Amino acid sequence: MDAPLLSVRALTKHFKPSAFSRGPVVRALEDVSFDVPRGSVVGLVGESGSGKTTIGRSILRLVEPTSGEVRFNGTDLTKLSAAALRRQRRFMQYIFQDPFASLSPRMTIGQILTEGLEIQGGLSREERRDRAHRALAAVELPADAFNRYAHEFSGGQRQRIGIARALALEPQLIVADEPVSALDVSIQAQIVNLLRDLQQRLGLTMLFISHDLAVVEYICDTVIVLYLGRIMEIAPSAELYARPRHPYTRALLSAIPSPVPGSKRQRQLLTGDIPSPANPPSGCVFRTRCPYAIDACATAVPPLEAVGPGHLKACIRDDLHP
Known part of the structure; x- marks a missing residue:
């Protein structure tokens, strides 16, 4: 099997308060690991504040990671000098969310x-x-x-x-950060189709960041689900949408409108607000909103473990199969 074009290991990003602030450290990313195979489209999904954009910007060192490795073509980008990083960046490009602010x-x-x-x-x-x-x-x-x-x-x-x-x-790698969220609905489909066509025609590798799960299902080969800076689930797109194994993934997918007129999905509503990344819950960060949380969820961070071919989840509950 070919080595992945991009390999992220234990990526962590903490935003420290400035010299003029006494606020707590914001834990934007915590121990994030995943691979992006060559020629594939990998989606990053999650609610606002989950850390999606921070991952994209940390990979290209638009923000400096606190710790971890980001290997591109086998080279750890976090160890490169400014000059060496500039030479690597020609092979990695970023598409920004706001088409108005990103152009001079x-x-x-x-x-x-x-x-x-x-x-x-x-x-x-x-x-x-x-x-x-x-x-x-x-x-x-x-x-x-x-x-x-x-x-x-x-x-x-x-x-x-x-x-x-x-x-x-x-470039070999494109990080597309919410590339259609600022556009009218009528235009979004045109841009998504353009990106899909370019990716297939040029053999690009793409990290596609979005909160729109319908778009992610259409364009992505693999999907990574984030919550409060941690990965909850990784799976091939078809597998994730058919058999989600993490309660958070199920709640997100249940909010997608049904394509069948007149039919409705069974919503799995999450209670409470997303905790602050400056004060995340102990153990599983999702436990404060999880309908299946048990006492053990408060004491240990669940590891990301395989539950099928290419399918991983971070949940200690093994009795929640669909």
Whole structure:
């Protein structure tokens, strides 16, 4: 079996209070481990505050991990110098959630698309321009977009520009952070279909971050379920949606609207609020909202253990099979 393109081990991120604050440490991520096979799409799902974006940004060291390993093509990115990391980043690109805030209003689209190529070096001006035009064509935008500005485009078109910016460097890995959540529903399907087509056509590897489980089911091969900075469940997409093994996953899936008109899913409502990552519960972090919690859940952090081929869950209860 080929080695995964991306391998994350025991990734932890704590945000410490500033020198002017006496607040507690925020435990955004705790002991997160997973692999992203080459050519696959792996989804990260969970409620707001679960740590999805922090994982994506920690992988590219847009925020510095507190501890753990992030191996890309066998190289631990957490150990690289700034110069070495910059050379690796041409192979890893980020698609941001907000297509309005992520594009400079003072730069033409051509300047936005060629900026990363210029920083990386090694290409002439004509070669950079050619790469940018190929990226625009790949996301189905006209060539004259090259000389225009971001404010001249709609939200969906701006997100296409953000995708083109990532593609221009011909990366191996793309981290797509909620790439459709800021768009109108009518545009979301177009962007998701575009990403799926590009991934298959170019053989890209993608980490797809989303709270929309219907979109994740459509585009992802494997799904990772996060809650309060910890992994609750990992499984192939078809397996997870058919046979979820963790109570939190079941609650999330029960909220997806049924595709059959007139039918309703049996909702599994969660009680209470999500605890603060500055003061997470002891033991299993989900226990304060779990309808199946027992006394033992408060004392030990459940390990992520295999329950089937490629299927892992972090729950001490073995009697909750669907």
